[in-house]
Amino acid sequence: MSGTFLGMPSFPKNAEKALQDSQLRYNLRKATHTIRAKRATVVEELPDWLELRAAGKAIKDETLRHLDRYLLQVEEAVTKAGGHVHWASDADEANEIVTGLVRATGQTEVVKVKSMVTQEIGLNEALAKEGITAYETDLAELIVQLGDDWPSHILVPAIHRNRSEIREIFLEHMAEWGRPAPDDLGDDPRMLADAARLHLRERFLSTKVGISGANFVIAETGTLVVLESEGNGRMCLTLPETLISVVGIEKLLPTWRDLEVFLQLLPRSSTGERMNPYTSMWTGATEGQDFHLVLLDNGRTKVLADEIGRQALRCIRCSACLNVCPVYERVGGHAYGSVYPGPIGAILTPQLRGMESPLDASLPYASSLCGACYDVCPVAIDIPEVLVHLRSKAPHGPAERLGLKAAGWVLDKPVRLERAQRLATRFRGLVPKRRLPGPGAAWTDTRDVPPVPEESFRDWWDRTEGGSR
Amino acid sequence: MRVALFVTCVNDTLFPGTGKAVVTLLRRLGCEVEFPAGQTCCGQMHVNTGYRDEGVRLARQFLEVFSGYDAVVVPSGSCAAMVREQYPKLAAGMGATRAGAFASAHGGHSPFAEAVAEVTPKVYDLSEFLVDVLGTTDVGAYFPHRVTYHPTCHSLRGLRVGDRPTRLLQNVRGLELTPLPGADECCGFGGTFAVKNAAVSAAMCADKVGNIVATGAEVLCAADNSCLMHIGGTLSRLRTGVRVMHLAEILASTEAER
Amino acid sequence: MSSRDQILSRIRSAVAGAPEVEISRSYQTSGQEAGRVELFAERVRDYRAIVHVVPGDELAATVARALSGRGARRVVVPGGLPEGWLAAVPGLERLRDDPPLSAAELDAADGVITGCAAGIAETGTIVLDAGPGQGRRALTLVPDYHLCVVSADQIVGGVPEAVARLDPVRPQTWISGPSATSDIELNRVEGVHGPRTLEVIITR
Numbered sequence: 001m002s003g004t005f006l007g008m009p010s011f012p013k014n015a016e017k018a019l020q021d022s023q024l025r026y027n028l029r030k031a032t033h034t035i036r037a038k039r040a041t042v043v044e045e046l047p048d049w050l051e052l053r054a055a056g057k058a059i060k061d062e063t064l065r066h067l068d069r070y071l072l073q074v075e076e077a078v079t080k081a082g083g084h085v086h087w088a089s090d091a092d093e094a095n096e097i098v099t100g101l102v103r104a105t106g107q108t109e110v111v112k113v114k115s116m117v118t119q120e121i122g123l124n125e126a127l128a129k130e131g132i133t134a135y136e137t138d139l140a141e142l143i144v145q146l147g148d149d150w151p152s153h154i155l156v157p158a159i160h161r162n163r164s165e166i167r168e169i170f171l172e173h174m175a176e177w178g179r180p181a182p183d184d185l186g187d188d189p190r191m192l193a194d195a196a197r198l199h200l201r202e203r204f205l206s207t208k209v210g211i212s213g214a215n216f217v218i219a220e221t222g223t224l225v226v227l228e229s230e231g232n233g234r235m236c237l238t239l240p241e242t243l244i245s246v247v248g249i250e251k252l253l254p255t256w257r258d259l260e261v262f263l264q265l266l267p268r269s270s271t272g273e274r275m276n277p278y279t280s281m282w283t284g285a286t287e288g289q290d291f292h293l294v295l296l297d298n299g300r301t302k303v304l305a306d307e308i309g310r311q312a313l314r315c316i317r318c319s320a321c322l323n324v325c326p327v328y329e330r331v332g333g334h335a336y337g338s339v340y341p342g343p344i345g346a347i348l349t350p351q352l353r354g355m356e357s358p359l360d361a362s363l364p365y366a367s368s369l370c371g372a373c374y375d376v377c378p379v380a381i382d383i384p385e386v387l388v389h390l391r392s393k394a395p396h397g398p399a400e401r402l403g404l405k406a407a408g409w410v411l412d413k414p415v416r417l418e419r420a421q422r423l424a425t426r427f428r429g430l431v432p433k434r435r436l437p438g439p440g441a442a443w444t445d446t447r448d449v450p451p452v453p454e455e456s457f458r459d460w461w462d463r464t465e466g467g468s469r
Numbered sequence: 470m471r472v473a474l475f476v477t478c479v480n481d482t483l484f485p486g487t488g489k490a491v492v493t494l495l496r497r498l499g500c501e502v503e504f505p506a507g508q509t510c511c512g513q514m515h516v517n518t519g520y521r522d523e524g525v526r527l528a529r530q531f532l533e534v535f536s537g538y539d540a541v542v543v544p545s546g547s548c549a550a551m552v553r554e555q556y557p558k559l560a561a562g563m564g565a566t567r568a569g570a571f572a573s574a575h576g577g578h579s580p581f582a583e584a585v586a587e588v589t590p591k592v593y594d595l596s597e598f599l600v601d602v603l604g605t606t607d608v609g610a611y612f613p614h615r616v617t618y619h620p621t622c623h624s625l626r627g628l629r630v631g632d633r634p635t636r637l638l639q640n641v642r643g644l645e646l647t648p649l650p651g652a653d654e655c656c657g658f659g660g661t662f663a664v665k666n667a668a669v670s671a672a673m674c675a676d677k678v679g680n681i682v683a684t685g686a687e688v689l690c691a692a693d694n695s696c697l698m699h700i701g702g703t704l705s706r707l708r709t710g711v712r713v714m715h716l717a718e719i720l721a722s723t724e725a726e727r
Numbered sequence: 728m729s730s731r732d733q734i735l736s737r738i739r740s741a742v743a744g745a746p747e748v749e750i751s752r753s754y755q756t757s758g759q760e761a762g763r764v765e766l767f768a769e770r771v772r773d774y775r776a777i778v779h780v781v782p783g784d785e786l787a788a789t790v791a792r793a794l795s796g797r798g799a800r801r802v803v804v805p806g807g808l809p810e811g812w813l814a815a816v817p818g819l820e821r822l823r824d825d826p827p828l829s830a831a832e833l834d835a836a837d838g839v840i841t842g843c844a845a846g847i848a849e850t851g852t853i854v855l856d857a858g859p860g861q862g863r864r865a866l867t868l869v870p871d872y873h874l875c876v877v878s879a880d881q882i883v884g885g886v887p888e889a890v891a892r893l894d895p896v897r898p899q900t901w902i903s904g905p906s907a908t909s910d911i912e913l914n915r916v917e918g919v920h921g922p923r924t925l926e927v928i929i930t931r
């Protein structure tokens with residue numbers, strides 16, 4: 001994955017810093033609660049939601065089970081339809097391919113539709129090194145790009161910004177990238193959207209190369225599917241002479257028919273709408289365009305080899321899990337140090353990048369295991385299960401290891417537990433209520449300690465013969 | 470019917486009153502309870518913190534101790550969920566070879582898996598046992614206080630106990646149940662999460678406490694003492710005057726006792 | 728080994744021996760028949776599009792009213808659009824896409840009028856597939872006003888019926904309301920890069 005976040009401290013440290021930012025917390029709370037309610041309403045509207053979810057899960061599992069076959073099908077179908085298919089093992093290779101393709105057109109500017117995968121591989125930076133400027137066109141991506149910021153949400157990368165912050169960014173930075181914002185720009189969302197429209201209009205109409213990702217690729221037909229709201233996607237997909245789509249290999253669906261499931265699951269889970277404003281579907285070189293499909297691995301086959309972890313590859317990036325996550329709601333996306341924040345990031349990033357860095361090793365612990373993410377996930381990824389699984393593979397600190405091993409030893413035999421309990425009751429007077437030493441301090445910073453009882457349940461039961469004496 | 474109490478290591482050590490309340494309550498309802506002395510811990514803390522092997526050892530012990538009972542009653546949503554929801558996953562993970570299970574939903578055929586299949590369906594959270602097995606929502610309790618109920622995550626989304634606890638509370642004489650805003654949101658305990666991510670945990674709890682105080686309740690009730698220890702510790706630190714009580718203790722209270 | 732072969736072989740060893748997956752499609756595959764047109768109209772309106780439901784013989788008059796109400800004089804007319812739809816519009820300048828109009832020409836148009844390939848009642852979605860009377864994708868994208876005619880028999884109940892009826896090889900655009908964004912505080916605002924006004928005439 002991209003090097004942008006390398007060297008970041010662990011999640012708890014990032015989180016602590018984010019928690020101090022009351023504006024951020026306010027913005028996030030408002031946004032996540034709004035979208036949560038919208039999602040719940042449109043999901044309840046469908047009486048067969050659980051059946052759709054089960055089908056979605058199974059279709060994705062089937063895709064992964066025979067991914068080799070389906071990839072070859074895609075290659076054949078896209079080629080037959082006049083497109084070109086490229087395979088990239090990792091980020092560098094993908095960036096090289098895309099850079100080469102843009103170079104071959106002789107262009108130095110490209111327009112981009114919001115795509116997670118091109119962020120994952122750091123494509124914009126790679127293009128910049130070769131003197132190619134990539135213009136983000138999704139409103140939220142534009143806000144992030146203009147503000148020289150990082151995305152903090154899968155669907156709404158600028159969710160951490162409120163309207164007045166966005167206005168400031170537009171006023172200050174639009175001119176550096178093209179048409180400046182109008183001087184009398186207000187902070188009404190409608191006005192801000194209009195400013196973005198004007199800023200990008202000329203660029204859309206004149207840029208010759210577009211770069212996109214895809215939400216789905218249909219194996220049997222070679223059809224690519226992109227869901228969006230603003231129309232910037234349609235602009236980038238239809239107007240340029242050359243279109244390059246970079247797609248993770250897990251984005252496939254076996255058949256055209258499978259869309260009947262996913263075009264219901266995705267919009268309702270992500271923006272909380274019955275359907276998103278625009279969905280584009282095309283197969284190969286369309287309407288005279290030169291079309292390139294780059295199929296990317298970049299760690300996905302490694303994830304696929306992990307029997308429990310591989311379910312993360314079912315993810316359709318709807319972001320419902322972020323929106324319900326109590327941890328995400330309070331710390332935002334940046335603390336996760338990856339383009340994939342929130343619960344899905346906590347299980348995907350450590351699998352894609354490994355758990356060598358302190359940040360990546362701390363991600364599986366960035367959850368209280370409350371299970372809200374699993375409940376809303378449209379493809380039933382059991383995120384808590386994967387978190388726990390990754391925790392068993394994560395490196396553990398020596399003090400923690402010692403503590404947990406000791407506890408394990410005590411709990412291993414009832415008699416040891418009994419002795420430990422008696423020891424605790426004997427010295428119960430010594431346990432401070434408000435300030436525990438060592439790692440316990442993390443508890444007593446905000447919480448009192450309950451008093452240790454005079455006698456354990458087990459001793460009471462023995463003494464009174466189960467309360468009968 | 471042979472009914473066993475799995476009191477849980479936390480209740481055993483720190484909250485014996487909850488265990489006693491379960492015993493009192495079940496006896497009152499005409500049910501004899503056994504306390505198998507070999508029990509210690511379900512292994513949740515170990516498994517969830519990433520010490521799978523230790524956790525599995527404790528799980529084996531649990532399965533051995535509680536084999537042969539008709540019902541195992543657990544006054545903790547998260548421990549009951551550990552046994553019922555996570556043991557089968559542990560079994561699946563062990564029984565299968567690396568490529569043996571696609572979506573990790575297939576059980577193996579190890580002795581462990583067999584014990585899991587035998588014992589776990591008989592494990593009940595207290596409210597499930599009362600409502601589903603004993604078939605009652607009125608346990609004859611009396612508790613003249615204003616109470617609000619926090620459905621802990623593992624009861625709500627793991628065990629899916631639904632409205633069983635609140636139906637039980639609604640039938641307690643004298644008790645005024647006030648709804649808790651944002652009830653389904655996590656309190657921020659999460660086991661070792663409370664220490665490993667103490668700042669986030671505290672922020673989550675602060676919001677929970679705000680909602681609790683807004684109800685004007687005297688007592689916060691839940692079916693899990695771990696969450697109550699966390700929320701209660703914060704309520705106490707902030708001197709809110711709100712007490713915390715386990716569901717079992719409220720249901721065990723009667724007029725005669727007062 | 729090429730990256731292609733490398734990826735394929737990594738996949739094969741990752742899933743070797745894994746059991747087959749069974750897909751159960753127990754979800755609903757057809758929506759309700761009754762009230763389909765009304766539901767479609769209501770759902771399209773929910774996205775803040777302008778919607779008219781008229782008898783077939785009033786189509787030309789409704790088109791004329793819509794265009795004149797909008798002050799649209801220079802309108803893109805894709806090949807294959809029934810001439811009758813425009814019969815009642817006086818002084819209309821028809822912009823034909825033959826030879827193809829440039830992006831700038833499209834941008835300068837007052838609007839575009841099209842038919843469609845299907846309508847989906849449950850989601851209020853219009854599907855264009857570049858068929859007769861729809862034109863290539865840019866025609867309905869660049870002009871700021873899109874007038875779309877949907878006949879009642881094109882409206883299906885739900886997404887599965889639409890998918891079944893459409894041809895994947897044709898380029899498709901599924902449209903649910905005017906261009907919109909929820910990127911600012913997750914509140915929906917209509918009108919960004921696509922047509923800011925969507926007007927739909929349903930004929931029965």
Ligand code: SF4
Nearest residue numbers: 315316318319321377
């Ligand atoms: S993990 Fe599930 S809920 Fe989260 S983004 Fe992916 S598909 Fe959506």
